[in-house]
Amino acid sequence: MATKIRLQRFGKKGKPFFHVVVADSRSPRDGKFIERLGSYNPNTNPATIEINFEKTLAWVNSGAEPTDTARAILSYKGVLYKKHLEGGVKKGALTQEQADEKFTAWVDAKAGKISGKSEGLATSKADARKAALVAEAKKKEDRAAAIAAKNAPVAEEVAEEEAPAVEAEATEEAPAAEATKEAPAAEATKEAPAAEATKEAPAAEATKEEGAE
Numbered sequence: 001m002a003t004k005i006r007l008q009r010f011g012k013k014g015k016p017f018f019h020v021v022v023a024d025s026r027s028p029r030d031g032k033f034i035e036r037l038g039s040y041n042p043n044t045n046p047a048t049i050e051i052n053f054e055k056t057l058a059w060v061n062s063g064a065e066p067t068d069t070a071r072a073i074l075s076y077k078g079v080l081y082k083k084h085l086e087g088g089v090k091k092g093a094l095t096q097e098q099a100d101e102k103f104t105a106w107v108d109a110k111a112g113k114i115s116g117k118s119e120g121l122a123t124s125k126a127d128a129r130k131a132a133l134v135a136e137a138k139k140k141e142d143r144a145a146a147i148a149a150k151n152a153p154v155a156e157e158v159a160e161e162e163a164p165a166v167e168a169e170a171t172e173e174a175p176a177a178e179a180t181k182e183a184p185a186a187e188a189t190k191e192a193p194a195a196e197a198t199k200e201a202p203a204a205e206a207t208k209e210e211g212a213e
Helices: 053-061 068-077 080-089 098-213
Strands: 003-010 015-024 035-041 048-051
Touching: 003 048, 003 053, 003 080, 035 053, 048 068, 053 068, 053 080, 080 098
Parallel strands: none
Antiparallel strands: 003 015, 015 035, 035 048
16 A cells, blocks of 8 residues: 655634644545654744654555655654665665764754754844834834924914014004103194293284383
8 A cells, every 4th residue: 555644724813723644645635644753833933843753664664555644744854864874884884873873963963953043033022022112112203203394384474474563562552652752742843832922912912111201
């Protein structure tokens, strides 16, 4: 019986979740399976992959053919590399100790890459959040400046409107003051002829008296 290592899809629309299973190659994708080997969750970053390493390696060694996606998952977890090293041991190209050392070094390097990627993603997320906060603060400052600029001309217009009113009041008061100043002058002009007439009256009487003599 030809067997395949494939994925069975679960989860809701837009957020799939997969089981890694061994199934008959003739069965439908989400049909019956022989054994479940693990799970694959692509919704996280990096993706979460959990498999039974020993069972998966045994199925690969027994001839189970992985699909393209399943092959990428097995390569990511080191199953195919382990199979390659065991093949080298069988051929006598290297000892079991050497194969184990190589695989341990590969696992450590892979773990370092995954850890570095996780830290990089966390740093990028923190930087993006800081940048978003700075942009939001700048936006608030620009908005406040725009509001201040909008309100400033209104205050100037009010001041300009008040200034002509004050000037108009001063202009109305000025003629009144001038009229007040001119009034005594007119009275003085009226009184002046009366005074002159008073002065001329004795002179006329004196002339009459001389004529009588």
